[in-house]
Amino acid sequence: MSEAVSEIGLIGLAVMGQNLALNIADHGFKISVYNRTTSKMEEFVAANPDTPGGLVGCETLEGFVASLKRPRKVIILVQAGAATDKVIEGLIPLMEEGDIIIDGGNAKWDDTIRREKELTAKGLRFIGSGVSGGEEGARFGPSLMPGGTEEAWQYLKPVWEAIAAKVDPDTGKPLEGAEPGKPVEGGFSCTTYIGPDGAGHYVKMVHNGIEYGDMQMICEAYDLMQNVLGLTPSEMGDIFGEWNKGDLDSFLIEITADILKQADPVTGKPFVDIVLDTAGQKGTGKWTSVNALDMGTPAPTVAEAVFARCLSAVKEERVAAETILTGPDAPEFTGDKTEMVEAIRQALYCSKICSYAQGFQLMREAQKEYNWTLDFGKIAQIFRGGCIIRAAFLQKITEAYARDPELANLLLDPYFKGAIDACQASWRKVVALAAQYGVSIPTFSSALSYYDGYRTARLPQNLLQAQRDYFGAHTYERVDQPRGQFYHIDWPKPDRPQIEA
Numbered sequence: 001m002s003e004a005v006s007e008i009g010l011i012g013l014a015v016m017g018q019n020l021a022l023n024i025a026d027h028g029f030k031i032s033v034y035n036r037t038t039s040k041m042e043e044f045v046a047a048n049p050d051t052p053g054g055l056v057g058c059e060t061l062e063g064f065v066a067s068l069k070r071p072r073k074v075i076i077l078v079q080a081g082a083a084t085d086k087v088i089e090g091l092i093p094l095m096e097e098g099d100i101i102i103d104g105g106n107a108k109w110d111d112t113i114r115r116e117k118e119l120t121a122k123g124l125r126f127i128g129s130g131v132s133g134g135e136e137g138a139r140f141g142p143s144l145m146p147g148g149t150e151e152a153w154q155y156l157k158p159v160w161e162a163i164a165a166k167v168d169p170d171t172g173k174p175l176e177g178a179e180p181g182k183p184v185e186g187g188f189s190c191t192t193y194i195g196p197d198g199a200g201h202y203v204k205m206v207h208n209g210i211e212y213g214d215m216q217m218i219c220e221a222y223d224l225m226q227n228v229l230g231l232t233p234s235e236m237g238d239i240f241g242e243w244n245k246g247d248l249d250s251f252l253i254e255i256t257a258d259i260l261k262q263a264d265p266v267t268g269k270p271f272v273d274i275v276l277d278t279a280g281q282k283g284t285g286k287w288t289s290v291n292a293l294d295m296g297t298p299a300p301t302v303a304e305a306v307f308a309r310c311l312s313a314v315k316e317e318r319v320a321a322e323t324i325l326t327g328p329d330a331p332e333f334t335g336d337k338t339e340m341v342e343a344i345r346q347a348l349y350c351s352k353i354c355s356y357a358q359g360f361q362l363m364r365e366a367q368k369e370y371n372w373t374l375d376f377g378k379i380a381q382i383f384r385g386g387c388i389i390r391a392a393f394l395q396k397i398t399e400a401y402a403r404d405p406e407l408a409n410l411l412l413d414p415y416f417k418g419a420i421d422a423c424q425a426s427w428r429k430v431v432a433l434a435a436q437y438g439v440s441i442p443t444f445s446s447a448l449s450y451y452d453g454y455r456t457a458r459l460p461q462n463l464l465q466a467q468r469d470y471f472g473a474h475t476y477e478r479v480d481q482p483r484g485q486f487y488h489i490d491w492p493k494p495d496r497p498q499i500e501a
């Protein structure tokens, strides 16, 4: 039996596991590593002999567990689902009461709730932690969203706080020096205890859903500038670069500017023009949308972003349909292009506000459903650094929840109300322009519909409920009676009084 030397251990040495292990070791923690295929572990340990904390390569799971100080902390970074269950099954007989398993994969939050229950019953502790920021984040500072008991969190906290991205606690800006290869100390660490059982993975899922929305919105802005205004990728790269200096300052806008400036190494053409227009997905956007439907909470913009990827995937059908189906006979754009580019920027900003409002509404509903107490201001703050949706804008969300922790909807916060008041004329102009030119903008237009629906005291669902009562006796409530009293009339009745013409 080997000696217990390591502070923490990690199982699963693919992209995320290797990078997170190096990040942990860089912060002075000795870490044991294990992988199903031993050669991958050996290569990894051999390639990184001089980390400050040190890597301890383990060939067997037994040796791996024995190399950890108690209470043992084991991070799992393998595929979500069956692979995660299999690894946990292997660990259970080797671990002892009070030991902690931390699932850093993209687990579905209800799997995390189940696993936490099962492991608690066996005397083990379980933390389901969202890890955001991809490979780069894992290596140099991710955003970390841990869920589980607060007691278990106390054991993980020193490691998670050390390795997470750091932002200025007042401005929320990523700290100087928080760059690849330069671990920084001080500042607000982009991790916070999220809540019990599946709360961390739930918040990570919503983060990913918001990410789907952000990416699709950027694509719609690009599509309008390309297909209505006739701008080149390089010109659009400059525009996104400019946008990154203002309200839209964010990682995704920044990388979009880079991408649009990139030449294809093979042909020299704009790189973006040689990439096939079919997008893949791994499922977290779908989970977010399905969960929104399950809870009856409107999140149409995230759902449209998922469907947009689905529509992109039926490439052959679209190619055939383009030769059959017609669009509008739109004239060449002769307006002021600079003005329209600014209108598109404003439309993007308004749509983004609505998409985030929907994401935070989802978390608000989920906390009721699962009996969590989420701190939305802190959640927005830990998204400021390390993760894919990191953006200056998130500071405004933190400030909104500081002004009113019970805020019903971000749209009602004075800052966001002001932003939409200032930009909505452009937003409407852009949505109308897209319809006129036949450009598909599902997130811009669904966000506008969400906004218009949310601000409308009387929607047309009075008629819908009457239809339901007509064909299914589903009853209706009356505007002149208290809520919760239900009525029904028999349909159709030829002798019932009709409205006079």
Ligand code: NBP
Pocket: 011, 012, 013, 014, 015, 016, 017, 034, 035, 036, 037, 040, 077, 078, 079, 080, 083, 084, 086, 087, 104, 105, 106, 107, 131, 132, 133, 134, 135
């Ligand atoms: P993968 O999700 O591709 O996981 C593969 C790794 O798990 C391999 O090293 C594999 O070993 C190991 N593994 C072990 Br140990 N036991 C396994 C088993 N029973 N079945 C299958 N694999 C097993 O790695 P990843 O892309 O680094 O992602 C890790 C987790 O992090 C996932 O849950 C992912 O969703 C999440 N995540 C990924 C990203 C990202 O940008 N990639 C971002 C955020 C979160 P082997 O060498 O023997 O095959």
